[in-house]
Amino acid sequence: MKQVAVITGAASGIGRGLAERFATEDMAVVLADIEEEPLAKLEADLRAEGTTVLAVQTDVSKADSVENLAAQTYTTFGAVHILCNNAGVVCSRPIWEHTLADWEWVLGVNLWGVIHGIRTFVPRMLAQETECHIVNTASILGLVRSPGTGIYTVSKHGVVALSETLADDLAQMNSKIQVHVLCPGWVRTGILDSARNRPDTESLPNSQNTIASQTVRAEMEAGMSPAEIADHVYNAIQAGTFYIHTHPEHKDWIRARMDKVI
Numbered sequence: 001m002k003q004v005a006v007i008t009g010a011a012s013g014i015g016r017g018l019a020e021r022f023a024t025e026d027m028a029v030v031l032a033d034i035e036e037e038p039l040a041k042l043e044a045d046l047r048a049e050g051t052t053v054l055a056v057q058t059d060v061s062k063a064d065s066v067e068n069l070a071a072q073t074y075t076t077f078g079a080v081h082i083l084c085n086n087a088g089v090v091c092s093r094p095i096w097e098h099t100l101a102d103w104e105w106v107l108g109v110n111l112w113g114v115i116h117g118i119r120t121f122v123p124r125m126l127a128q129e130t131e132c133h134i135v136n137t138a139s140i141l142g143l144v145r146s147p148g149t150g151i152y153t154v155s156k157h158g159v160v161a162l163s164e165t166l167a168d169d170l171a172q173m174n175s176k177i178q179v180h181v182l183c184p185g186w187v188r189t190g191i192l193d194s195a196r197n198r199p200d201t202e203s204l205p206n207s208q209n210t211i212a213s214q215t216v217r218a219e220m221e222a223g224m225s226p227a228e229i230a231d232h233v234y235n236a237i238q239a240g241t242f243y244i245h246t247h248p249e250h251k252d253w254i255r256a257r258m259d260k261v262i
């Protein structure tokens, strides 16, 4: 039987990179994304290359939508070997200026999306009693912080804390599930345009102006490719590495924060 990988936020960017990488390893891939058209396009592209694919339109911020993803996955394949809780969005402005809708949207996708993935898939993965992996996508901003990235940083610190606690809980019961947390710096993706998937438009122009400044876009353009990130993830799974650092130049930044904390 093929190994099965489930990826949320699979239709573009890092998620697409992960799906393509796992496909080259002859895994079956389950693609979950809120965006219908790119999801269908990736499904068709991978199928044309001979990959076994299931695409499920999913809103990770909704518990019942993630439950539907898990139900369809287990009905089709009966097991999951790699779960990537990867979907994420960004919205930027001084933290006190964020609207309630900003908080609900970003925490809903970035933090609740991972929480729903854990609540829904872990009991099923435990019942499998096979070796399997969970990769939660955080960010370098899950370990440090940067001005103007308030909710995003809160959400990503949450994903790191959630992943650490999950790993401890699973280790305590000698589970066969290994956890990994992905903490990249800039990657060339569509994340600066994440408002394309926002359910409301209440606070759009302001937040988009800040996050999508020329400087920020230039930094992103100079970032790593999703394929390189996917290689890091695949290698970390093989090596059993918990913190997946893709940008070694950030280590001094992390160390400086930890020194300050101490």
Ligand SMILES: NC(=O)c1ccc[n+]([C@@H]2O[C@H](COP(=O)([O-])OP(=O)(O)OC[C@H]3O[C@@H](n4cnc5c(N)ncnc54)[C@H](O)[C@@H]3O)[C@@H](O)[C@H]2O)c1
Binding pocket: 008, 009, 010, 011, 012, 013, 014, 015, 032, 033, 034, 035, 058, 059, 060, 061, 086, 087, 088, 089, 109, 137, 138, 139, 140, 183, 184, 185, 186, 187, 188, 189, 190, 191, 192, 193, 194, 197, 220, 223
């Ligand atoms: N690009 C970077 O520089 C960078 C750096 C660090 C971490 N990350 C993280 O990587 C992850 C992937 O982002 P990306 O950079 O590939 O951006 P992206 O916008 O290219 O991909 C994100 C995907 O998530 C999907 N998505 C958005 N809302 C969703 C929802 N409610 N339910 C399901 N899917 C949804 C989008 O449709 C999109 O396909 C995110 O968690 C992001 O925070 C990105």
